[in-house]
Amino acid sequence: MRLYHNPLSSNARRVQLTAQLLGIELELVHVDLASDADRRRLQEINPNGKLPVLTDGDFVLWESCAIMQYLCDLAPEQTLYPLDPRARADVNRWMFWACQHFAPAVGVLTYENIWKGMMGRGEADPRELARGERDLLQFGAVVDAQLAGREWMAGQSLTLADLALAPSFMYIERGRLPLERFPNLMAWWARIQALPVWQNTSTVW
Numbered sequence: 001m002r003l004y005h006n007p008l009s010s011n012a013r014r015v016q017l018t019a020q021l022l023g024i025e026l027e028l029v030h031v032d033l034a035s036d037a038d039r040r041r042l043q044e045i046n047p048n049g050k051l052p053v054l055t056d057g058d059f060v061l062w063e064s065c066a067i068m069q070y071l072c073d074l075a076p077e078q079t080l081y082p083l084d085p086r087a088r089a090d091v092n093r094w095m096f097w098a099c100q101h102f103a104p105a106v107g108v109l110t111y112e113n114i115w116k117g118m119m120g121r122g123e124a125d126p127r128e129l130a131r132g133e134r135d136l137l138q139f140g141a142v143v144d145a146q147l148a149g150r151e152w153m154a155g156q157s158l159t160l161a162d163l164a165l166a167p168s169f170m171y172i173e174r175g176r177l178p179l180e181r182f183p184n185l186m187a188w189w190a191r192i193q194a195l196p197v198w199q200n201t202s203t204v205w
């Protein structure tokens with residue numbers, strides 16, 4: 001199986017974390033999002049022009065969380081994606097939530113504080129910073145409350161719920177994400193960082 005990715009992509013990292021924990025080897029294909037030729041090739045396999053994309057023979061799959069779930073479904077005996085309907089629904093809930101709410105709030109701050117300057121698009125916009133901070137504080141409080149008395153987002157073992165959320169923290173410092181005030185969240189983040197698989201997938205940047 002091939003994974004089209006870029007080491008700076010938090011969405012691609014979700015998939016790499018999952019694959020490594022499942023012991024599934026992926027052939028990594030580096031996509032340079034600044035290259036027109038790479039962009040054209042990416043568009044051919046994902047009409048959204050976004051990473052990550054998985055190919056498994058003639059099967060092409062995009063959307064990071066769908067890829068994570070597919071990999072788990074290929075792995076017998078895996079524990080990252082429970083089979084029990086309620087436990088699975090709980091994990092699904094946090095995966096959708098991470099994509100729909102948490103990651104976009106992080107994205108506002110990482111764009112304003114990191115990518116905008118790198119792309120020569122000017123200074124951070126104070127209104128956008130305020131919007132990102134407001135949203136992230138709201139959603140950070142939800143994570144903090146969920147982690148009270150729990151080691152991991154969906155209970156006492158690591159699941160796709162954690163792996164969907166964790167890559168949003170890649171840029172906690174550079175993106176100036178205001179999350180230090182949440183003790184349960186920060187303790188979870190320390191547990192994530194201690195995972196060998198987190199260290200194996202870390203970017204040099």
Ligand SMILES: N[C@@H](CCC(=O)N[C@@H](CS)C(=O)NCC(=O)O)C(=O)O
Pocket residue numbers: 008009010011012033049050051052062063064065099
């Ligand atoms: N919902 C998608 C989001 C994919 C996405 O936004 N990927 C980013 C990299 S982290 C990307 O390819 N951005 C390039 C662009 O938007 O032009 C997923 O979870 O896979």
